[in-house]
Amino acid sequence: MPRPDSRAPAAKISTTGPSKLVFGGALAVALLAAIVIAVLLNRPASHEPYAGPVPTGGTKGANGLNPYSSLTVRTGVPTVDVYEDFQCPFCKQLETQNGEAMLAQAEAGKIRLVWHPVTFLEDNLKNAPSSTIAANGLYCAADAGKAATYHRAAFAGQPKKEGDGFSVADIKKFGKQAGIKGAALTTFDRCVDKGTYDGYVSATADRASRDDVNSTPSVFIDGEELSPTKNSKEYGKLLNEPNSFDSVIVAVTEK
Amino acid sequence: MSLSTGPSISLSRVAEQTESVSSSVNTRAKWHQHPAMEWVGVAARLILGLTYLVAGVLKARDLESTKLDTRAFRILPYDLANIWGTFMPFLEIILGLLLIAGLMTRMTAVLGGLLMIAFIIGISSVWARGIVIQCGCFGSNGKLPTTAAYKWDILRDVGLLLCAAWLVIWPRTKLSVDRALWG
Numbered sequence: 001m002p003r004p005d006s007r008a009p010a011a012k013i014s015t016t017g018p019s020k021l022v023f024g025g026a027l028a029v030a031l032l033a034a035i036v037i038a039v040l041l042n043r044p045a046s047h048e049p050y051a052g053p054v055p056t057g058g059t060k061g062a063n064g065l066n067p068y069s070s071l072t073v074r075t076g077v078p079t080v081d082v083y084e085d086f087q088c089p090f091c092k093q094l095e096t097q098n099g100e101a102m103l104a105q106a107e108a109g110k111i112r113l114v115w116h117p118v119t120f121l122e123d124n125l126k127n128a129p130s131s132t133i134a135a136n137g138l139y140c141a142a143d144a145g146k147a148a149t150y151h152r153a154a155f156a157g158q159p160k161k162e163g164d165g166f167s168v169a170d171i172k173k174f175g176k177q178a179g180i181k182g183a184a185l186t187t188f189d190r191c192v193d194k195g196t197y198d199g200y201v202s203a204t205a206d207r208a209s210r211d212d213v214n215s216t217p218s219v220f221i222d223g224e225e226l227s228p229t230k231n232s233k234e235y236g237k238l239l240n241e242p243n244s245f246d247s248v249i250v251a252v253t254e255k
Numbered sequence: 256m257s258l259s260t261g262p263s264i265s266l267s268r269v270a271e272q273t274e275s276v277s278s279s280v281n282t283r284a285k286w287h288q289h290p291a292m293e294w295v296g297v298a299a300r301l302i303l304g305l306t307y308l309v310a311g312v313l314k315a316r317d318l319e320s321t322k323l324d325t326r327a328f329r330i331l332p333y334d335l336a337n338i339w340g341t342f343m344p345f346l347e348i349i350l351g352l353l354l355i356a357g358l359m360t361r362m363t364a365v366l367g368g369l370l371m372i373a374f375i376i377g378i379s380s381v382w383a384r385g386i387v388i389q390c391g392c393f394g395s396n397g398k399l400p401t402t403a404a405y406k407w408d409i410l411r412d413v414g415l416l417l418c419a420a421w422l423v424i425w426p427r428t429k430l431s432v433d434r435a436l437w438g
Contacts, residue, residue: 020359038341229385
């Protein structure tokens with residue numbers, strides 16, 4: 001076998017041309033730089049507690065809104081956390097089928113209801129700040145004592161075509177439809193214009209992502225998740241069967 | 256890279272000269288050395304490279320959604336998922352450009368193949384756990400999102416992994432910067 005002959009051309013090929021080390025090094029440097037930038041862009045937040053204004057029914061840690069905060073609920077009643085976006089069609093479906101049933105239970109003091117308006121849809125749909133102004137409007141309405149009626153009006157006024165989004169005028173219209181009047185309406189409109197609770201909105205949304213809520217609507221009953229992934233049977237019931245909330249909460253809490 | 260293919264080319268040539276009878280057997284064994292196979296490599300480079308480039312650009316243009324999707328896999332912890340979601344689109348763009356140009360083909364194919372394996376593992380993992388990545392918000396046809404699309408995602412990624420594997424084994428291709436610089 002004439003091995004020495006055959007090896008010669010191969011060796012010649014790899015020594016001609018510019019050094020491969022230069023190209024490999026440049027690639028390594030580019031990738032390292034990209035990693036450093038990605039780390040810097042995503043530095044863990046300094047975990048300072050939220051320090052901005054808190055709406056009526058909100059929490060100090062900026063974690064959603066209790067629409068009936070003035071009610072004293074009995075101890076031991078289940079907490080129901082609803083993560084939703086006023087732009088999300090499935091959230092509207094949940095509101096249509098079971099919004100009133102949930103409110104009725106909350107008003108009767110049988111559950112502690114907490115709404116967590118989140119905002120990632122405005123990124124997905126590229127219509128920021130649609131989700132943020134709608135969520136801010138909920139908090140402004142809560143100050144006027146009209147969170148529940150605003151919630152209903154905002155979902156009823158959801159754009160027919162997903163992605164069309166909300167304007168500031170839409171939000172003010174929801175306030176009027178919610179029954180806010182006179183001086184309270186002036187305050188509400190100013191709150192909407194100023195985006196008083198924008199910081200509270202983003203703090204609540206951040207908190208939701210850290211709690212691994214990545215889709216809407218997501219419902220938690222005493223920490224037990226109902227989503228397309230977990231407890232999908234009960235989740236499907238909430239979305240598709242009118243007034244099924246009472247039976248679902250019994251099924252989940254008795255599990 | 257060329258060290259491994261060099262000797263065997265000459266070996267078969269020598270075999271052709273010395274034993275004309277067995278030459279056909281030898282050439283069939285070395286089917287991948289047929290000149291047309293370097294065009295298969297070009298196709299593999301373009302399919303993998305364009306996919307990475309387009310996917311990377313789409314993801315880089317909407318980093319917030321990319322980070323959300325990365326978190327939705329629930330594999331990496333929150334901060335690490337965000338870092339990966341920010342870095343990965345740019346890795347894809349760099350790999351895509353290098354593959355299309357055919358520069359450092361073997362090394363980029365190794366990286367591209369490893370990334371594809373990571374994607375396949377990620378999708379299999381969410382599939383097994385029943386997690387739906389698309390938030391239940393697109394289209395209001397009344398149907399809940401399901402995991403039905405995952406098998407197609409995995410099939411696509413396996414196809415792209417095969418392109419990468421081809422290029423790792425046979426990185427010499429026509430119309431490549433590698434060819435222009437190093438022959």
